[in-house]
Amino acid sequence: MATKKSKTSNKSVKASSTKPKTAAKTVKKPELEASKTNTVDKKSDQKLFKGFFTRKYAEKESILTVFKTPKFYGALLSEVLGTMFITLLILSLWPVGLAWSQSSGANVAIYAFAIIAIIASVYALSGACLNPLVTVGMMSTRRMSVIRGVMYIIAEILGAWFGWLIVNAFHLAGGESAMDVPVMAAIGENGFWPVAMLELVGAIIIGFFFARALSFKRSVFTFAAVVTGGIMLAFFVGFIASAAYLGLQNNMVLNPSIAMMLQIFPTAGESFGEIFGGICVALSAYALFPMLGGVVGFYLADFTAKLSGEN
Numbered sequence: 288m289a290t291k292k293s294k295t296s297n298k299s300v301k302a303s304s305t306k307p308k309t310a311a312k313t314v315k316k317p318e319l320e321a322s323k324t325n326t327v328d329k330k331s332d333q334k335l336f337k338g339f340f341t342r343k344y345a346e347k348e349s350i351l352t353v354f355k356t357p358k359f360y361g362a363l364l365s366e367v368l369g370t371m372f373i374t375l376l377i378l379s380l381w382p383v384g385l386a387w388s389q390s391s392g393a394n395v396a397i398y399a400f401a402i403i404a405i406i407a408s409v410y411a412l413s414g415a416c417l418n419p420l421v422t423v424g425m426m427s428t429r430r431m432s433v434i435r436g437v438m439y440i441i442a443e444i445l446g447a448w449f450g451w452l453i454v455n456a457f458h459l460a461g462g463e464s465a466m467d468v469p470v471m472a473a474i475g476e477n478g479f480w481p482v483a484m485l486e487l488v489g490a491i492i493i494g495f496f497f498a499r500a501l502s503f504k505r506s507v508f509t510f511a512a513v514v515t516g517g518i519m520l521a522f523f524v525g526f527i528a529s530a531a532y533l534g535l536q537n538n539m540v541l542n543p544s545i546a547m548m549l550q551i552f553p554t555a556g557e558s559f560g561e562i563f564g565g566i567c568v569a570l571s572a573y574a575l576f577p578m579l580g581g582v583v584g585f586y587l588a589d590f591t592a593k594l595s596g597e598n
Contacts, residue, residue: 339593343430350434359435362413366442367449369409369417374450374545376401399515406511410504415514419443419543419574420581424494427582428589430501443544451548481533483572489521489541490577494584496520502597546573 353359380394406415414431416422419440426436496517503509518541525539540546546569 339589340429343428344432344435348432348435353432353434353438359438362435363438363442365409365412365415366417366439367446369405369413369415370443370446370544371450371453372405373402373417373542374447374548375453376405377545378450378454395519399519402515402518403508403511406514407507410507410510413439415511417443417446418493418541418581420490420494420541420577421497423578424498424581424585428498428585440544444547447542447544447548450545479568479572481529482538483576485525485529485533485539486541486572487576487580489525489539490580491584491587492521492524493517493541494581495588496584498585498588499592502592540573541577543574543577546577549573 376398380398406417409415409417414425416425416439422431422436422439422443425431426433431439493514497514500510500513500517503513521541522539525541529538540549
């Protein structure tokens with residue numbers, strides 16, 4: 288009998304000894320849940336920018352493969368034609384009042400609808416970059432390979448040159464002299480930095496809108512409308528700021544390929560040093576700063592999209 292009592296007492300002791308362990312476990316559960324949530328939050332923060340700098344174009348595209356497909360040559364031709372059409376539009380409207388502080392609403396509407404039509408017509412062929420600052424933004428965010436981007440920029444410069452030749456051919460056929468667009472004179476009159484900053488801000492706007500328009504690439508019209516809206520906003524902001532605060536007019540181009548046709552390469556000067564210095568200043572203001580702005584605009588759009596959780 289004594290042994291049975293001792294066994295029962297031992298069992299009661301064991302039962303009592305096990306109770307604190309369960310209590311201890313219940314106390315640790317909130318701490319474990321908190322640690323789990325913290326680790327989940329850390330993992331989600333790490334995954335937030337995962338793949339931010341990954342390649343977004345075809346992995347097989349390289350200098351050895353890109354020239355083997357006929358689609359690439361069709362894309363180059365569409366970039367040439369699209370940039371040529373935009374150059375024709377800008378240079379044709381310039382003499383009749385596309386100085387934005389003096390232009391009518393009809394000219395602005397014509398410009399907007401024409402750009403929408405040009406972008407929509409070539410988007411399926413090449414993506415409708417039609418601007419070196421957009422192409423550089425695409426390359427920097429790894430949406431486009433370097434070899435494709437370089438060839439696109441060359442095609443865009445050729446397209447702007449063809450547009451310039453066509454407009455000047457009509458001027459010469461009408462008995463007039465070659466078209467003179469006094470864009471680059473603004474650098475000498477008002478200094479380098481105001482013009483460069485206007486180009487930079489406008490390029491950031493265009494780059495941001497183009498990057499965001501890629502989210503609507505399934506709808507060509509929506510894509511073209513968003514891109515055109517960004518271009519119009521950049522021009523309005525730039526020209527209003529330049530006319531109201533800096534006393535400048537007709538000083539913004541926001542397209543390095545077209546800017547190269549507008550006196551970036553002067554044909555006259557007192558010395559070689561003056562010509563070379565003018566080329567460097569003009570290239571910096573109308574090519575380097577817009578390309579930098581395009582890169583900033585693309586990364587700003589991607590960073591905002593990542594923070595908002597958009598894939």
